Amino acid sequence: MQIPSLSRILASATVLAVLAVTYYYVGALGVAGVLGALVMWLLLSFNRMLHTIERAAMRPLGRVDSTAELHGRLRPGLALLKVLAIAQSLGEPLSETGDSIEIFRWSDEHGGAVTCEFVDGKLQNWRLRHPQTAGD
Numbered sequence: 001m002q003i004p005s006l007s008r009i010l011a012s013a014t015v016l017a018v019l020a021v022t023y024y025y026v027g028a029l030g031v032a033g034v035l036g037a038l039v040m041w042l043l044l045s046f047n048r049m050l051h052t053i054e055r056a057a058m059r060p061l062g063r064v065d066s067t068a069e070l071h072g073r074l075r076p077g078l079a080l081l082k083v084l085a086i087a088q089s090l091g092e093p094l095s096e097t098g099d100s101i102e103i104f105r106w107s108d109e110h111g112g113a114v115t116c117e118f119v120d121g122k123l124q125n126w127r128l129r130h131p132q133t134a135g136d
Helices: 006-025 028-057 067-073 080-087
Strands: 101-107 113-119 122-129
Touching: 006 028, 028 080, 067 080, 067 101, 067 113, 067 122, 080 101, 080 113, 080 122
Parallel strands: none
Antiparallel strands: 101 113, 113 122
């Protein structure tokens, strides 16, 4: 069993506190308004996620315009969905389905490639492979 992160615990506690305060001061109608706003926020987040995945799916699998630009914008702990938005392409999967570490690769037309490792949907490690030049 995985322990929830502190940010998820704090977010849940904040929602419960807002609901309790709203019920105390406004009543059931206020709670309905808060729940409506929460559902709207969830729908907007879901819509943004689907839009990001749809845009990435329309491009060739594992292709980016510049691997150097992608490499420069990556940082540890970045969510997979954020990496998809940055790359604007679905990564080429290199790991087996269901592995605890997911590995994806993006390459460009010059032969460069960025390989990213995700643990629990968060970027842990990435490598940039430079293209081979004719003089090497």
